[in-house]
Each structure stands twice: as structure tokens, then as C-alpha cells.
Amino acid sequence: MIMKATLEFNLPEENSEHIRAVHAGAAWVALHDIDYMLRNHLKHGPTFNTADDMAQEVRRQINEALQLLDE
Numbered sequence: 001m002i003m004k005a006t007l008e009f010n011l012p013e014e015n016s017e018h019i020r021a022v023h024a025g026a027a028w029v030a031l032h033d034i035d036y037m038l039r040n041h042l043k044h045g046p047t048f049n050t051a052d053d054m055a056q057e058v059r060r061q062i063n064e065a066l067q068l069l070d071e
Contacts, residue, residue, distance in 0.1 A: 016070075023068040030065035034058055 009018040020027075041047045041054065048054040 020069045026068045027065045030061050034061050
């Protein structure tokens, strides 16, 4: 049995919601990458020179994902 789901948006009013749904996969990948980076840091020791360096990298990855969701 094949199941399908359809999302409908009233454009242009719900354009932001539409864009977020379309790019949800990219946001998931960004979260996965951040999780993997933090996992490696905890498991193998520091991977950044300072906590600020790590925070800046996490913010960079989050901002890349947010830019996709705000197009």
C-alpha cells in the first residue's frame, strides 16, 4: 500500500510557510551536521581553539539553514 501526503499553501499569503516546508530537508541536514560536530567534540576532545570559535561555527551553520528557510 502506497501512502501519500499533500501539503497545500495559499500563495502568496502563505509563501513563508511554503518555503519552510520545501527547505525543511536542508534544515534537518544543518541540525544533523551541528549534532555530529558537537558529538565529535565531546567524544574526541576539543576540535576548536576556543569555545567562541565553536559557537561561531554553530551560528554560521544555523544562519545558513535559516537563510534557506527565509527565501
